[in-house]
Amino acid sequence: MPVKIAVNGYGTIGKRIVDAVLSNKDFRLVGIAKYRVDYSAYLAARKGIPIYVPRERASEFREAGLEPHGYVDYLFEEADLIYDASPGGKGAGNKKIYESYGKPGVFQGGEEPGVAELSYSTLCNFEEALNKKYVRVVSCNTTGMLRLLCTLHREYGVKRALSVIIRRAADPKEDQRGPVNSILLDPPSIPSHHGLDARTVAPWLDIVTAAAVVPTTLMHMQFIEVELSTQVNRGDVVELLDGINRFLLVESASTGIDSTSKVMELARDSGRPRGDIYENIVFIDSLSINASRLYLFQGIHQESIVIPENIDVAYAMLGIESDPLKVMERVDSTLGIGGLRRFISPHGYIQIGGAP
Structure with a gap:
């Protein structure tokens, strides 16, 4: 029987989790929780996605021509697993609700680490997520x-790392955010929170980050310097990364793809949702x-890169599959991960044909 999934929130991450769940035969979407009427509610309804709302707001949805499928408490009662895709900072309060229904939950990176038993990344600690709530x-x-760092550590050992992150200012729809014409240190001090966050998953990691x-x-762009435990050959590193679908190696010199905008154009032109x-x-070209x-x-790509890990972790939490390689293969297949290689080979040559 497919696992019954509820998604609490239908924003940048929530709507992508919904699409990933709908594409996966191991899961069944019970519905989404919506708390106000907006364009995304109309889009979800047009797509046939069941919308559950708070009891006290049901009349607002009905007046807007959106008949709720039910109330939010029904949604949580019915689900086997709840994805919390609410705005950052609300997860701790939501967790109390999930606990009251006895339901496991997956939270996002905008929450404090203490909201969960485990902070997670598939290539680092899949096994630790087995049967976690x-x-x-x-x-x-x-x-x-x-x-990247867990892949390198598994193969060569990582002694220490430095990451300088050039962050996008906002997601495309976030027209209220900036900066508009500036480069803003975020934060002004070093280190940034990213390295601290990484160590919640990989406590062995000696890393300094700045942003x-x-x-x-x-998109974001990261410059990463890694001191490995052994000397390595560039060709071996290229082969290692090329062997994992969740890395796409782009050779700028031969393809002309040398910027985030051109990468996004590739994804759009290839047919990626x-x-x-x-x-x-x-x-x-930068790998030296x-x-x-x-x-x-x-x-x-800040809007979608966490989606595979969100789906991977459900397999571990619910005890569906204990082998991370099998899980990644299954999730990669349903999301089309690796398909962009049909347009750009591992060494950067344009190829015609195939689906994304």
């Missing part, structure tokens, strides 16, 4: 860093190695 999937930047916000809505990019975009020290730039 409350898990927090770390933020977009932290997810991107951990995918600045720039006026773009497209919303132009989402679930993969770390590794610009392999000096003995045991590795340097590279990678692009991180």
Whole structure:
């Protein structure tokens, strides 16, 4: 029987989790929780997604021509697992509600680590999430860093790392945020919170992070320096990363893809829903190695990169599958992760044909 899933919230992350659940035969979407009438509520209704609302707001939805499928408490009662996709900071209060129904929950990186038993990233600590009741999937930047660093650590050992993060200022719809014409240190001090967040998943990781916000809505860019425990060959690192679908290696010199905007254009032109990019975009022209020290730039699509990990973790929490490689293969297949390689080969050559 498919696992019954509820999604509490239908914003940037929530709507993408909903689509991922709908594409996966192992899950069945019970519905979403909505708390106000807006364009996303109309879109969800048009797509046939069951909408559950607070009892005291049901009349607002009906007056707007949206008949609720039921009340939020019914949604939580029916679900086997609840994804909390509410605005950051609300998860701790929501957790008390989930606990009252005895239901497990997945929280997002905007929540404090203490909201869950475990902070999570698939390539780092999938096994630790087995049969856990409350898990927090770390933020977009932290997810991107951990995918890379845990992969390198497993193969070569990581002694220490530095990450300088060039952050997008806002998601595309967040027209109230800035900066508009500035580069803003975020925070002004070093380290930024990203390294601290990464250590909630990988306590062995010695990392310093710094961040600045720039006026773009497209993606983050990370410069990462890693000191490995052994000397490595560049070709071996390329082969290692190329062997994992959640990395897309882009050779700028041969493709002309040398910016976040061109990566986004590739995703849109290839047919990816919303132009989402679930993969770390590794610009392999930047990948250089000096003995045991590795340097590279990678692009991180903040709206979608955490979606695979959100789906992976359900398999662990509910005891559906204990092998992370099998879970990743299944999730990658349903989301089309790795499909962009049909348009750009691992070494950057344009290829025609195939689905994204």
